[in-house]
Amino acid sequence: MIPTPEIRHVNVTRYITPLREGGSLPAVADADDGFKYVVKFKGAGHGVKMLIAELIGCEIGRVLGFKVPEVVFAHLDEAFGRTEADEEIQDLLKGSQGLNIGLHFLSGAINFDPVVTTIDAQLASEIVWFDAFMTNIDRTFRNTNMLMWHRELWLIDHGASLYFHHSFTNWEKGAQTPFALVKDHVLLPQASELDTANQKLKSLLTPQVLQDIVNLIPQEWLEWEGYEQTTEEIRAIYFQFLTARLAQAEVFTKTAQDARKALI
Structure with a gap:
């Protein structure tokens, strides 16, 4: 557990x-x-x-x-x-x-450079899957948002994820995106194990796990001016989005696989 x-x-x-x-x-x-x-x-x-x-x-x-x-x-x-x-x-x-x-703060960490460091295919696939699930548009060759610290790969900067919430008018549509922008992911060339990653990772994200994480959002971060939803209704939408997004795992996994085929 x-x-x-x-x-x-x-x-x-x-x-x-x-x-x-x-x-x-x-x-x-x-x-x-x-x-x-x-x-x-x-x-x-x-x-x-x-x-x-x-x-x-x-x-x-x-x-x-x-x-x-x-x-x-x-x-x-x-x-x-x-x-x-x-x-x-x-x-x-x-x-x-x-x-x-x-x-x-990871003191002494250096930016991940895909030219210098090769990532194991399974790990690369899992990170690509994770970013497709989170609709993270910001892990590209231009800005990898990964660090090498003590010879291990660390993920940073997820603030550009979940971009559906910037409009917040149709979260259902946002949850169903195949996430075509995965084509720009810095680790996509190494991500040859996407099916395995999909089966492994989606099983870890149970409804209780997702609810526990959404419950961490502080109340004051949910008090949005100009929105008709209450703070608890907004919190519920985050949970519903993540649950619906997980139901699209096969769709965004195939999108990533197709993008990789076109790339290599």
């Missing part, structure tokens, strides 16, 4: 440096537990939806057996960032008071 995930809470104590590779201006920061985190802020462009995608993506990835940095809920108090000289960053921090998301 897979244990119900638990997310620790930390207080951000020091803003160290922005990571300007991402459009959402995440940053390395110290927290009061003595560790460093890559903090993603709700005051950034896509707001709490990016944080929700990051949370769900990381925790599903962990259930599926991938190496993913520990996720924490990172609190910013209202005084945080007042002494920041950069006005853009100061505005971002002011707009992010309260609950944000932090990922344990």
Whole structure:
């Protein structure tokens, strides 16, 4: 049995440096537990939806057996960032008071380079399947969003997943997508074991596992202005989306297989 995930809470104590590779201006920061985190802020462009995608993506990835940095809920108090000289960053921090998301900082990690490092076909297939399930558009040759740390592959940055929630008008259609954008996945050339990956991974994502992960979404991240749904109705839609998405596993697996054939 897979244990119900638990997310620790930390207080951000020091803003160290922005990571300007991402459009959402995440940053390395110290927290009061003595560790460093890559903090993603709700005051950034896509707001709490990016944080929700990051949370769900990381925790599903962990259930599926991938190496993913520990996720924490990172609190910013209202005084945080007042002494920041950069006005853009100061505005971002002011707009992010309260609950944000932090990922344990993998000190010394290097970006995964597909030219330098070859990934085992089974692992590559499982990552491609995972990203197709999550509709993650952001693991390409241009931006692999994977790190090598202690000679192991780690998955990072799932904020571009679950893109259905940016419109939120027809989640059923979003769940049924064959995800043609899988053709751009950096690991697709190595993903020769997609059938095996499909059979293995979909069996791990039971309704209870998916419900437990969706239940991790903080209430304040579900209080969306301009939407008629209640917070619990929004939470239920995330669960329904993931369940419906899993029912499409054969469809998006075949799409990935067809894309790979066209590629090689």
